[in-house]
Amino acid sequence: MPLLEVSKLSKSFGGLVALNNFNLDVEEGELVGLIGPNGAGKTTVFNLLTGLYKPTGGTIVFDGRNLRGRHPHQITKMGMARTFQNIRLFGNLSVLDNVKIAYQVVVNYGLIPAFLRVPPFYRREENIEKSSLKLLEIFDLKKHAQEKAKNLPYGEQRRLEVTRALATNPKLLLLDEPAAGMNPQETQDLLALIKWVRNEFKLTIILIEHDMSLVMGLCERVLVLDYGSLIAEGTPQEIQQNPKVIEAYLGDEEVAAWE
């Protein structure tokens, strides 16, 4: 059984169709790329999967359970995590607190221990702190643990977003243009990081990306969206030769990236 089964998913805003009859099955352990010109509906897919938008039609089944009517935070708890295209860290909080908040999906305690500091409090707080620091260490951010997240350099903010998403202990990770705004060197580092994370954390990943080199170097399967519809699906090689895809990108700045 696939980890994620999306069938006939649609979303329209007023009269505008942002996504039309979108189907997608993702097996456990897969790394799927989602590409398409600007405004093709890629981020809409993520917003629907994570419950931020209510679909106009269609179903999403994740880990054997239908997501209809579930709130974003519930979906996160079921094992789906994401990063944002435009970074959305908790800017004024410390790097450590950013991760702690996410890790609270895994370990938490009730209100009474919080107000009165009775037993589960200290033990679980220690657990949250230790695990968060460990995660920060893995991603080479421990040295910044006490800094405000907004003061980190851009590349490290991106890395913190990934770290924070992983802290929720996801089965499925959605990465929305993780390489946006990065230089080629940073992109290469990111590529290595994603590969490593995937193996280390046994993750399934869906990746939205503009940077073709990243998608081609990373994904086993690529889906192409245009005007809210799926126009092609296949291995990176197949996609590169698909005339429909080339047409969709023709005249777009992305054409340059194909060379």
Add this chain to the structure above:
Amino acid sequence: MQKKHLSVLIICLALGALFAIVQVGISNGMISGYWVTNLFLMGINIILAASLNLINGFTGEFSLGHAGFMAVGAYAGGVITTNLGLPFPLAIVVGMLAAAVAGVLVGLPTLRLRGDYLAIATLGFGEIVRVVLMNIDYVGGASGLKDIPDVVNWPIIFVSVVLSLLLIKNFVRSSHGRACLAVRENDLAAQMMGVNITYYKVLAFVVGAALAGLAGVLYAHYYTIIQPKEFSFLLTFDVLVMVMVGGLGSLTGSVVGAVLLTTASAFLQAIPELRMVIYALLLIISAIFRPQGLLGEKEVTLRTFQKLGGVFNATSGSKQTQ
């Protein structure tokens, strides 16, 4: 860990000393009646400011309903002791519960509203409470609830303030407090990190409201007479000024803000207009130059005093060498 125990000890000793000095001052009349009243008011204001800060500063919801929550607490508590003749501790419990329920009733429907709309809606709630109270004869209507037992003394105020602050501090520095901060910082990302933002927004309202209710019960049982018109939104603005001066998201800041502004208004008692003009200017100035509050979101800790001490030592030391 040992250092932590030491600072807890120092804080406890300082609080104990503060309590004892004021208690002695009150009982042998060294503190005049006027200043005793202001001292009690200071305590009530600290609770109000700290609890409003929990909603506005820590959770980032702009509420202007604090006077309403306080009124609910004051009247519910007053009814318990005055109309029903039941003991004061029950008044505290009922007052806080009633205000907490009001917090849910206001919080739940209005929290989908964005910032400034929420501000006006909560302000409207406060006004509705006031108008409704004016129309209930059981609690004295417009002329107010009178002959409330005079039971609030310095130990009660002191313990209430310390416990309120302790509760808020424990809450803020727990996983739940962090979740509130996450809602403030970025509610979209907070949802994606598994934070139930509805729950935490309502929770902040409920806790903040319950403590405002406590302040109301204390207020009612100190002044022994309460009138609906006292709980207009001007009272909320007073508290807002304290929070803004002390810093959004700084608990100790709220204490400082409440102490400073209660003292200032005690001195300006004779010219209340001037007091309000100064409050107004403080709001404008802090909004323009320090949107996080005049003193920022930093907490005052023992280390702050150490630093101050360090500066003092350094300067006095340099004087000696000269």
Add this chain to the structure above:
Amino acid sequence: MQDLLQQLLNGLSQGSIYALIAVGYTMIYGIIQLINFAHGDVIMVGAYVALGAALMGFGFIPSLILAMITCAILGVVIERVAYRKVRPVSRLAALTSAIGVSLFLQYTMMYFLGADIRSFPADILPERTYTLGGVIVTNKDLLVLGTTLVLVIILQFIIFRTRTGKAMRAVSFDGQAAQLMGINVNYTVAFTFFIGSAMAAAAGMLYGICFNVQPLMGLMPGLKAFIAAVLGGIGSVPGAMLGGILLGMTESLVAAFGGSMYRDAVAFIILILILLIRPTGLLGKGVQEKV
């Protein structure tokens, strides 16, 4: 039936004052998304200026114009000093500043002129009443309706027939895009405050003639006018008119048939209901937030 008509007429008169205030609120909110809390207090300043002029012997129209010009300038100054720097920082900081300006105007006025309740001299409008099918109409009602009508027509002309009006619409649609198209956004915002505050001053004078003048007089009408603006759909001038008149009429009816004590709560109940049921208001357009 006559009772009902009478109440509706009273409500219409009161409602048109709300409408005049709400127009300013809605224009300012439309253009900079700020609840200009001090708008109600501009009414109060307008009422005092008009009162001063009337006491010095000026007639209705000269007093009105003087009050409108003074408040228009006051509005521009408020925007420049208290809002311009704060707006880009955060909306809540701007709201805090607006609350500060509101308190400042109220209590500065009280400090200098005292809290006494003052009235306009009776000779500015010798009271006359007419009976129309059993409904009593005073010349005050007619004055309020007439002034509101004239001012709103002028306003519509400015918004839809002048270059600056076009700029106002552009900035309220998308400030950044307007700036890129070469529109001077700061000037346009200032102009909006200029017009909105002038309207508020007119409302202040009318309110003062109908009731009285005191430093806190602007508070309640100001808040209620904001609610009227939300009811009509914030950002929409016709919506503000509609909301103002509906609110005025509802209040009159509640006061007459339900109990005058609850009059002041009506507006806030309407506010909470409208925010829950139809947050965009009666004539407003929905906006989808981009994720």
